[in-house]
Amino acid sequence: xxxNRRSFLQMSALAGGGLALGLYEFPVADxxxxxxxxxxxxxxxxxxxxxxxxxxxxxxxxxxxxxxMLPMMIxxxxxxxxxxxxxxxxxxxxxxxxxxxxxxxxxxxxxLPMRRVGAACRQMLIATAAKRWGVLEAxxxxxxxxxxxxxxxxxxGYGELAAxxxxxxxxxxxxxxxxxxxDFRILGKPQLNxxxxxxxxxxxxxxxxxxxxxxxxAVIQRSPVYGGKVKSANLDEIKKLPGVRNVLIIAPSKxxxxxxxxxxxxxxxxxxxxxxxxxxxxxxxxxxxxxRRSLKVDWDSxxxxxxxxxxxxxxxxxxxxxxxxxxxxxxGDVDGALxxxxxxxxxxxxxxxxxxxxxEPMDTTASYKDGKMEIxxxxxxxxxxxxxxxxxxxxxxxEITVHLCRIGGGFGRRLQNDYMVEAAxxxxxVGGAVKLVWSREDDMGHDAYRVGGYHAFKGGLDAQGKLxxxxxxxxxxxxxxxxxxxxxxxxxxxxxxxxxxxxxFASAQPLILRTGALRAPGHNAYAWAIxxxxxxMATAAGRDPxxxxxxxxxxxxxxxxxxxxxxxxxxxxxxxxxxxxVAEKSGWANRKATPGRGMGLACHYCHAxxxxxxxxxxxxxxxxxxxxxxxxxxxxxxxxxxxxxxEAQVQGSIIDGMSQMAQxxxxxDGRPMQTNYHQHPLLRMRQAPPIELFWRMTEFPPxxxxxxxxxPVLPAIANAVFAATGKRIRTLPLARSGFGWA
Amino acid sequence: MPLxxxxxxxxxTVDVPPxxxxxxxxxxxxxxxxxxxxxxxxxxxxxxxxxxxxxxRSCATQAGEVVGKAVTxxxxxxxxxxxxxQVAWEQVDVAQCGYCQAGQIMTAVALxxxxxxxxxxxxxxxxxxxxCRCGTYQRIRQAIHQxxxxxxxx
Numbered sequence: 001x002x003x004n005r006r007s008f009l010q011m012s013a014l015a016g017g018g019l020a021l022g023l024y025e026f027p028v029a030d031x032x033x034x035x036x037x038x039x040x041x042x043x044x045x046x047x048x049x050x051x052x053x054x055x056x057x058x059x060x061x062x063x064x065x066x067x068x069m070l071p072m073m074i075x076x077x078x079x080x081x082x083x084x085x086x087x088x089x090x091x092x093x094x095x096x097x098x099x100x101x102x103x104x105x106x107x108x109x110x111x112l113p114m115r116r117v118g119a120a121c122r123q124m125l126i127a128t129a130a131k132r133w134g135v136l137e138a139x140x141x142x143x144x145x146x147x148x149x150x151x152x153x154x155x156x157g158y159g160e161l162a163a164x165x166x167x168x169x170x171x172x173x174x175x176x177x178x179x180x181x182x183d184f185r186i187l188g189k190p191q192l193n194x195x196x197x198x199x200x201x202x203x204x205x206x207x208x209x210x211x212x213x214x215x216x217x218a219v220i221q222r223s224p225v226y227g228g229k230v231k232s233a234n235l236d237e238i239k240k241l242p243g244v245r246n247v248l249i250i251a252p253s254k255x256x257x258x259x260x261x262x263x264x265x266x267x268x269x270x271x272x273x274x275x276x277x278x279x280x281x282x283x284x285x286x287x288x289x290x291x292r293r294s295l296k297v298d299w300d301s302x303x304x305x306x307x308x309x310x311x312x313x314x315x316x317x318x319x320x321x322x323x324x325x326x327x328x329x330x331x332g333d334v335d336g337a338l339x340x341x342x343x344x345x346x347x348x349x350x351x352x353x354x355x356x357x358x359x360e361p362m363d364t365t366a367s368y369k370d371g372k373m374e375i376x377x378x379x380x381x382x383x384x385x386x387x388x389x390x391x392x393x394x395x396x397x398x399e400i401t402v403h404l405c406r407i408g409g410g411f412g413r414r415l416q417n418d419y420m421v422e423a424a425x426x427x428x429x430v431g432g433a434v435k436l437v438w439s440r441e442d443d444m445g446h447d448a449y450r451v452g453g454y455h456a457f458k459g460g461l462d463a464q465g466k467l468x469x470x471x472x473x474x475x476x477x478x479x480x481x482x483x484x485x486x487x488x489x490x491x492x493x494x495x496x497x498x499x500x501x502x503x504x505f506a507s508a509q510p511l512i513l514r515t516g517a518l519r520a521p522g523h524n525a526y527a528w529a530i531x532x533x534x535x536x537m538a539t540a541a542g543r544d545p546x547x548x549x550x551x552x553x554x555x556x557x558x559x560x561x562x563x564x565x566x567x568x569x570x571x572x573x574x575x576x577x578x579x580x581x582v583a584e585k586s587g588w589a590n591r592k593a594t595p596g597r598g599m600g601l602a603c604h605y606c607h608a609x610x611x612x613x614x615x616x617x618x619x620x621x622x623x624x625x626x627x628x629x630x631x632x633x634x635x636x637x638x639x640x641x642x643x644x645x646x647e648a649q650v651q652g653s654i655i656d657g658m659s660q661m662a663q664x665x666x667x668x669d670g671r672p673m674q675t676n677y678h679q680h681p682l683l684r685m686r687q688a689p690p691i692e693l694f695w696r697m698t699e700f701p702p703x704x705x706x707x708x709x710x711x712p713v714l715p716a717i718a719n720a721v722f723a724a725t726g727k728r729i730r731t732l733p734l735a736r737s738g739f740g741w742a
Numbered sequence: 743m744p745l746x747x748x749x750x751x752x753x754x755t756v757d758v759p760p761x762x763x764x765x766x767x768x769x770x771x772x773x774x775x776x777x778x779x780x781x782x783x784x785x786x787x788x789x790x791x792x793x794x795x796x797x798x799r800s801c802a803t804q805a806g807e808v809v810g811k812a813v814t815x816x817x818x819x820x821x822x823x824x825x826x827x828q829v830a831w832e833q834v835d836v837a838q839c840g841y842c843q844a845g846q847i848m849t850a851v852a853l854x855x856x857x858x859x860x861x862x863x864x865x866x867x868x869x870x871x872x873x874c875r876c877g878t879y880q881r882i883r884q885a886i887h888q889x890x891x892x893x894x895x896x
Binding site: 063193196199202206209211242285286358360406407408409411437440649651652653654656676677682683684685686688 | 783833840
């Protein structure tokens with residue numbers, strides 16, 4: 001049910017002579033059609049009598065910079081002195097509206113609402129000053145932190161106005177005037193991360209740093225095979241170990257399958273959303289972790305034990321040869337066009353499962369007392385997590401308080417709230433406070449992995465070297481046409497609609513392992529396969545990949561058949577614009593491939609952002625790749641909010657994409673074989689290239705930067721390696737194509 | 743048996759088995775949360791501290807090994823949080839999520855102590871044991887050069 005939404009402003013006085021202003025955007029009626037009358041003011045902005053301005057940041061901070069950026073939007077329109085603004089992380093509260101971080105949506109979702117909050121506050125302060133001076137509001141203006149009446153030369157600080165302003169009614173939304181962006185003082189200027197000082201001095205900011213009086217520490221040993229459960233474990237022995245307070249066998253949840261028949265003493269039925277296993281609760285985390293070394297568990301691995309990477313590869317090869325199960329899109333006559341083509345190229349691309357491996361492992365602290373649950377967590381979707389906890393533990397949402405801690409990396413992993421449910425469940429079991437911290441091995445072995453996949457391509461060129469046919473058979477995971485999370489592919493994905501004859505097919509094999517979104521989900525995998533194969537076609541045509549790409553982007557798109565889903569949201573002119581810009585800046589036209597050295601180019605559109613990137617690489621005789629430089633050009637609309645944060649997101653996305661090229665999670669008898677960073681590497685300093693970034697400013701509304709700069713870097717590097725060596729990288733990780741980082 | 747440890751110039755006695763990793767003594771016994779757990783096997787460097795001035799991974803160092811030695815953590819790097827490396831880190835706006843940065847800073851401080859004016863390849867060699875999942879390497883390099891320049895002026 002889609003609810004009508006309306007926004008309004010609410011304001012209240014603060015003790016000590018200040019004002020607090022909130023903006024609410026919420027359904028007019030709740031799901032039962034009842035009018036919502038239970039909203040009480042909750043402030044985004046607090047102005048204290050001494051002029052101190054505190055702004056609440058509503059979205060979880062995972063390193064994407066929202067804790068700095070959202071308050072910048074408010075401060076800009078209220079004309080605050082940014083150097084004196086304090087920023088606080090908001091707790092989870094429905095009155096802030098949505099508080100999740102994902103999909104590069106914070107910029108577009110907050111740009112107007114946050115500015116309106118600031119503008120309303122400024123308008124109220126002006127009205128208060130004008131009334132006090134007996135002058136026209138229209139004759140008043142503001143400079144950072146104060147209202148000014150230029151005619152009489154008077155000025156007054158916001159703090160002095162706050163108590164009085166708190167008694168006036170907030171202005172109607174329609175009357176709010178937003179600044180012309182050319183007058184911005186804060187937005188569009190590089191602003192430092194508001195937590196910088198706390199970070200560089202080691203202050204306890206993160207979820208793992210939470211300390212609650214009397215809390216115990218927990219670890220959970222989960223089944224090495226996803227979906228497995230405990231048959232028995234040496235609980236009595238573990239209970240005797242130093243510091244151990246409690247050991248629990250976590251049986252499968254009632255909601256997840258048939259009722260459990262385990263009779264092992266100490267067994268507790270899990271909450272939905274938890275994996276079965278053995279929980280050890282101790283006085284310190286190290287004691288709990290150390291106790292695991294003595295833990296002996298007899299596992300029932302279940303059906304997952306039959307799955308392995310070798311079998312996946314074999315099955316995928318069979319599916320590629322078989323008639324496709326599902327047609328995602330088809331138009332023209334691909335088979336006929338391939339038959340009549342002057343040149344046909346076919347190639348198969350394959351990429352592995354990979355783990356998120358956020359540097360801060362999964363953790364949450366929960367305290368259960370008198371029927372109330374208090375949680376300190378590192379979730380990207382805390383509202384969803386609270387709902388899961390409520391359902392799992394039979395609590396009302398109103399009985400659960402959730403505090404949002406600074407998060408040591410999200411990348412999509414923390415859209416899953418399994419660890420929040422686990423911590424809350426443990427707190428309820430022990431009837432107190434428990435901090436659950438996953439070990440790195442827990443994290444790598446029990447991720448919601450980026451799903452692997454395979455693409456069999458066949459492309460046809462006419463005598464003029466024009467791409468006339470594209471056949472793509474995507475081998476993914478799922479049951480029938482229901483694909484696992486992250487394992488689908490859109491019918492309009494490039495070059496769909498831009499080739500005269502086109503077919504996109506999909507076939508799936510079953511998967512027990514849990515999968516989920518990883519930064520630029522889907523795009524981080526198939527952008528590489530598709531854009532590298534476009535490069536192959538350009539090479540086969542004897543044409544410049546840039547010019548070949550431009551031709552495809554210039555083609556008039558074939559519209560989707562009626563009822564074929566939503567159309568292609570890509571604006572080809574914007575993608576062409578960044579391609580042109582990156583080509584100019586990188587000297588693409590004058591590039592020279594010499595043996596062992598080459599440049600590659602790729603572009604991609606996702607999450608409403610447009611990026612083109614060029615890589616220059618050197619490859620030595622042992623196929624070790626050194627990326628000498630990356631040039632990136634981006635178009636995310638008409639306003640960069642925080643140039644420092646924006647550049648950081650692009651640099652980070654590019655390094656992240658490079659890391660992905662060397663990573664894999666493989667399964668043997670259902671067990672993920674990689675346990676830690678030595679087997680699932682992150683790029684290191686010596687491998688990190690300099691990155692030069694160029695913005696292409698366009699007239700479009702601003703969009704986010706958490707993801708769109710990532711996908712192009714993989715094909716850009718793979719294409720550069722081809723230019724340098726004549727060898728194609730068609731299987732990731734690099735090692736499976738005989739390459740590696742220098 | 744209680745262990746006598748010298749951490750950030752203060753001598754304290756902790757009652758832990760001597761094979762307890764120093765990291766967990768710092769974090770959960772001494773309540774110094776700046777040193778971070780990332781991998782537990784000496785791969786990521788998020789737990790980096792100085793032991794008698796030498797950058798050391800506290801996750802892979804037993805508490806008993808540092809008895810009689812001076813341990814410095816990020817919290818003890820400077821009295822006011824204004825060590826030139828900390829200042830440079832703030833000004834260059836290095837941190838994204840920030841989780842690895844205490845470890846990065848401890849390694850960088852040791853590098854600059856040994857090599858006051860490092861080249862890019864000196865930085866690569868010294869810093870490649872510290873992982874950053876967010877990919878802040880370009881700014882780490884810049885901040886180290888900036889701290890080196892600032893120290894020269896000072």
